[in-house]
Amino acid sequence: MKVSVKFWSYLADHAGCKKAEIEIVNGATLAKLHEAVCEQFPKLAGSKNSTLKAVGLEYEDDDFVLSDGDEVSFFPPVQGG
Amino acid sequence: MKTELTISTDAIDESALAKRREMSGGMGAVVCFLGVVRGSEGDNAISAIDYEAFEPMARRQFELLFAELGQRWPVESVRLVHRIGVVPVNEPSLWLEVVAPHRPEAFDACQFLIDEMKKKVPIWKKPLPA
Numbered sequence: 156m157k158v159s160v161k162f163w164s165y166l167a168d169h170a171g172c173k174k175a176e177i178e179i180v181n182g183a184t185l186a187k188l189h190e191a192v193c194e195q196f197p198k199l200a201g202s203k204n205s206t207l208k209a210v211g212l213e214y215e216d217d218d219f220v221l222s223d224g225d226e227v228s229f230f231p232p233v234q235g236g
Numbered sequence: 237m238k239t240e241l242t243i244s245t246d247a248i249d250e251s252a253l254a255k256r257r258e259m260s261g262g263m264g265a266v267v268c269f270l271g272v273v274r275g276s277e278g279d280n281a282i283s284a285i286d287y288e289a290f291e292p293m294a295r296r297q298f299e300l301l302f303a304e305l306g307q308r309w310p311v312e313s314v315r316l317v318h319r320i321g322v323v324p325v326n327e328p329s330l331w332l333e334v335v336a337p338h339r340p341e342a343f344d345a346c347q348f349l350i351d352e353m354k355k356k357v358p359i360w361k362k363p364l365p366a
Contacts, residue, residue, distance in 0.1 A: 164360035212296040235359030236271045
């Protein structure tokens with residue numbers, strides 16, 4: 156299956172792009188996707204532990220099971236205000 | 237509870253916001269908070285902060301926080317404005333108003349919203365050097 160991943164803030168700088176389409180096995184979890192993304196974009200691995208993850212507009216945990224076409228966002232800790 | 241959320245690149249106009257304030261007869265407390273861009277980040281002087289937002293998710297997360305606030309305190313209204321894009325030093329990036337019957341819940345709700353926003357609402361800042 157294929158999911159889209161958006162990178163925000165300095166994660167986009169580290170990835171060198173703001174968006175990527177990632178091919179991943181059916182039923183993969185968000186954690187599995189994160190591993191695959193860090194393999195494809197090695198500069199993201201350094202901030203892996205602090206990266207926040209959302210599917211659509213909701214935060215999701217690492218064990219969230221993805222579906223084909225999901226829109227995933229990876230971003231650093233937020234800093235509004 | 238009435239809520240109003242604005243995320244915009246426009247400068248925050250405090251007086252215009254104050255003029256539009258509405259409150260019923262039972263309300264006795266208005267707490268307003270203004271977050272202003274400081275002239276330094278750590279040891280470095282800056283000229284501005286460039287705020288980036290994942291806006292649809294930011295709106296969704298603010299809605300969730302407003303709902304939680306409404307369950308915890310008897311607040312009549314919340315209005316929040318977050319400016320995004322380049323915000324120069326000394327200019328506000330955040331304006332928040334909470335209207336409630338009494339001072340304790342107005343202050344507590346205001347503090348809650350800012351604390352939780354800084355954990356959950358996807359907005360980031362990039363300081364621009366002076």
